[in-house]
Amino acid sequence: MSAKRGVTPEMLEACLRALEQGQAVEAILARYPAEQAEELAALLRVAQHSRQAAANLRVPLAGRARSRALLLDRAAREALAPSRPRLHLAWGSLAVLLVLLLSLVVTTFASAQALPGQPLYPLKRAAEAVQYNLTTRPEARLALAEALDQRRAQEVQALIRQGQSVEVRFAGFLMQGETGLWEANRIPLLFSPSQEALARSLEGAYVDVEGVVEPFLGVRVQRLELQLLRVHGTLAEVTPDYLRLDGLTLWLGPATQHRGTLRVGQSVSATVVRLAEDRFLALVVQGQGERAGPTPDFSATPWREFRQSLPKELPTRPAQLPPAQRISPPGQGKSTPQPGPSPRFEATRERTQEAEKSPEPTRTLRPSKTPKPTEEKSEAHETPRPTNPEAGDHEERD
Known part of the structure; x- marks a missing residue:
């Protein structure tokens, strides 16, 4: 060789x-x-x-x-x-x-440790996108989306502390503090006067934020919009107030749009917004037999209109909301689960009924009929009887 x-x-x-x-x-x-x-x-x-x-x-x-x-x-x-x-x-x-x-x-x-603006950051986002697209269960998909949002917020906070001016994108609940400063996910937001009206209309909503980091100050906002997430799953339960996709509970409100027919067991997609931690409102529900249409533009709708008709008690995690429990419709307060029948409950009920009937023996006295002796006395007075009771008795025997 x-x-x-x-x-x-x-x-x-x-x-x-x-x-x-x-x-x-x-x-x-x-x-x-x-x-x-x-x-x-x-x-x-x-x-x-x-x-x-x-x-x-x-x-x-x-x-x-x-x-x-x-x-x-x-x-x-x-x-x-x-x-x-x-x-x-x-x-x-x-x-x-x-x-x-x-x-x-x-x-x-x-x-994994890269920050926006660094060479390896696009690879980090690409790996996250693959992970997100491979997550199919709706509750796991939304949990992953929240975890990624928290990661974006940590990156932005690190850039602010380091004094780097970089374009960023993150998400969080839009809030205004007592000092009038706006923030999302504990990140200060800097709005122009023309953006103040948009911020007030979305106050309290979970929003996507795009902007540029102002070193040691916050983020100067360039774009602000309501965050919309899309999930797919099998319809497990549907009521006028909420529906379940696999293990995920979605609230239905006056703003919810229904497309197609909804039947238990079929595949359903929904466009949702986050109301609170692990609580979501469905804005569009796409049923079977209906082609997926474009997502409506909700940017012109103030956030308070989405929430004004919703009750204070919203569906939570599936473990806290069993299938047999009913969510109270708007305006009817919170439903209270009724206890099942038990021997103790029945015995108490019988004793209560007996207690209610206990006054009946007093009715035998019948105070209203006490004048009867007077009537008998008057009859004896009208009949000429001898005064000797014994003579009277002998006459009756004869």
């Missing part, structure tokens, strides 16, 4: 040195024959990708030296290995794939 005429360690070292000096990969490969250039191209592209990812990481010099030594050692072993024509391309492709996968894992881990 003849030795493979491949890439030598010296050749790879020279190419890596040229790559570090800023030379283009194409210019480096042009110096070598086609067979060697093909193998070098894969190795150099992997090295170039790793350098771009590592530029944002603080890797010790000793670690870089070890990586370089391992790469050169591999090239030396391949240069002395016997020729395997059929497995050569497969092994090279597998090695490149493994290196790329390793680089992707390292880069993804490093991107």
Whole structure:
């Protein structure tokens, strides 16, 4: 067997040195024959990708030296290995794939700490988007959306403390403090005079905010709108007041739009807004047999109109709201669960009835009929009877 005429360690070292000096990969490969250039191209592209990812990481010099030594050692072993024509391309492709996968894992881990404006931040958002799109259960999807919103808020707070001016996007409940300062998710918001009216119409709502960080102050708002989330699930229960998609309870209000037919067991989609923690209002409910239409524009509707007809007691987590319990309709207060029949309850009821009937014996006295002796006395007075009672008795016996 003849030795493979491949890439030598010296050749790879020279190419890596040229790559570090800023030379283009194409210019480096042009110096070598086609067979060697093909193998070098894969190795150099992997090295170039790793350098771009590592530029944002603080890797010790000793670690870089070890990586370089391992790469050169591999090239030396391949240069002395016997020729395997059929497995050569497969092994090279597998090695490149493994290196790329390793680089992707390292880069993804490093991107988790990235902030807006940093090179790895788009990769962080892309990984989050994949995770969100793969989450199908409605309650888990909304929980993940809230967790991502909290992550965005932490990023913005870090940028404000660091004094960096970067474009950001986050979400939270829009509130106005006692001092008149607006905030969302504990982040101060800076509005222009023309934006004050919009802010007041959305006060208390869960909103999406886009703007630019003002160092050490807050976020100067460029765009403010009601956050709309879309969920899909199987309809488990529907009433005039609320519906359930799998384990998620959605409140229905006067502003809710129904499209198509709603039947238990069918697939349903809904556009919802957050009312409070783990509480949601459905604005659009899309049933079966109806094509999905565009989401209505709710930007012109003040938030107080969405909430004005809703009761104070709203559906909460499924564990706190069993299927048998009914939510009180607007204006009728909170429903109270009725206790089931029990022997003690029946005995108490019987005793109560007996207590109610206890006054009946007093009716036997019948005070109204007391004048009867007077009537008998008057009858005795009218009949001429002897005064001797014994004589009277003898006459009656005869």
